[in-house]
Amino acid sequence: MTNILIVGIGGVGGYFGSLLSHTFEKSNRATIHFMARGQNLSAIQSRGIHIKSLQGEFTTFPTKVSDDPRAFGQVDYIILCTKSYDIEETIQQLRPTVSKNTVFLPLLNGVDSSARIQSIFPDNLVAEGCANIISRLTAPGVIENFSTFQTIRFGVQGSVPPQLKVLGDLFEEAGIDVHLTDRIWSAIWEKFIFISSAATATSYHNKTFGQIKENTAYRADLEKLTDEICLLAQAKLIDVPENIKERVLQLFDNAPPESTTSMHADFLRQKGKTEVESLTGYVVKEGERYGLDLPTYRKMYIYLSNPNLAHTYTGYRKA
Numbered sequence: 001m002t003n004i005l006i007v008g009i010g011g012v013g014g015y016f017g018s019l020l021s022h023t024f025e026k027s028n029r030a031t032i033h034f035m036a037r038g039q040n041l042s043a044i045q046s047r048g049i050h051i052k053s054l055q056g057e058f059t060t061f062p063t064k065v066s067d068d069p070r071a072f073g074q075v076d077y078i079i080l081c082t083k084s085y086d087i088e089e090t091i092q093q094l095r096p097t098v099s100k101n102t103v104f105l106p107l108l109n110g111v112d113s114s115a116r117i118q119s120i121f122p123d124n125l126v127a128e129g130c131a132n133i134i135s136r137l138t139a140p141g142v143i144e145n146f147s148t149f150q151t152i153r154f155g156v157q158g159s160v161p162p163q164l165k166v167l168g169d170l171f172e173e174a175g176i177d178v179h180l181t182d183r184i185w186s187a188i189w190e191k192f193i194f195i196s197s198a199a200t201a202t203s204y205h206n207k208t209f210g211q212i213k214e215n216t217a218y219r220a221d222l223e224k225l226t227d228e229i230c231l232l233a234q235a236k237l238i239d240v241p242e243n244i245k246e247r248v249l250q251l252f253d254n255a256p257p258e259s260t261t262s263m264h265a266d267f268l269r270q271k272g273k274t275e276v277e278s279l280t281g282y283v284v285k286e287g288e289r290y291g292l293d294l295p296t297y298r299k300m301y302i303y304l305s306n307p308n309l310a311h312t313y314t315g316y317r318k319a
Helices: 011-024 038-047 084-093 113-120 162-173 184-205 209-214 216-235 244-254 262-269 276-289 295-304
Strands: 002-007 030-035 049-053 056-060 064-066 077-080 103-106 128-132 135-139 142-145 151-155 177-180
Touching (some): 002 162, 011 030, 011 135, 038 049, 038 064, 077 084, 084 113, 103 162, 128 184, 184 262, 184 295, 276 295
Parallel strands (some): 002 077, 049 142
Antiparallel strands (some): 135 142
16 A cells, blocks of 8 residues: 655645545555645545546545644655745654655755755655646635646656656556656756746736736846746756747747736735745856856846745836
8 A cells, every 4th residue: 555645735736636536545555645724624624625627527535634744644655745935844844754765756846845855854765846737726625727738747867766666657547647757857947947937027027927928028038037047957957958948938928818827926915925035046046156147037036035025015117
């Protein structure tokens, strides 16, 4: 019996976790646990988690759902789908669930998640991964997938540990488009280049995808951000496609015009926490470490990293 704990029951964790739960709900091959909190926890405990997608709808009941890590015992896999700013606090809370054999798989927006987890559990296997899906928690216990794709890419750079093959087989059985690779850095950075530039542009200008696309100056800023982060990837010897800029801009243009990034949404909620350090600050600081001049990132990071901004956000206004 394989024990899997999903931490962070939002659009990513809730959707992929529910596919696993629905598949193995009546099976003795795997138990799927959800760590949730607040109204989401209460809803899932009372009526399960409901999934809506273009493929149909279903409701599933995880093996266990709780906000107390001690309820799950030690597990084989922890799939982490929280925000990047919660990593250290969350991982420390998960100590009761971790044995020497527990494998971590973060599916977060940044590229530094695995290293941060590994610093806390240096002897455990920590994979790297990224999810490609457009989904969100639309109500407590309700996840909606708006995309036609549901892809997870994961692995360890340079090798394919057998523990990851087991997890990949379970993903595949649950109907997830899964790619286990020993070149995971390329996949993660391809997504990061898009997420970082899009999140930085939408948050700095306080505009949706469509508004950025339609405004010449905003669109030019997005292209500058993409050029700059590609310079960083090149300096770090990350193997990304030669046409990565064109692919990123096409992804941006094809996104629903009224949609925005999760970092921009966090600023709009004014709750005081955003992913600016992982998605914007990381690029600036790594650029400095490699001696790169990234003026657009630096300008936007100075504005977005203001500690008071997340509580008073109205977006950037040019004079």
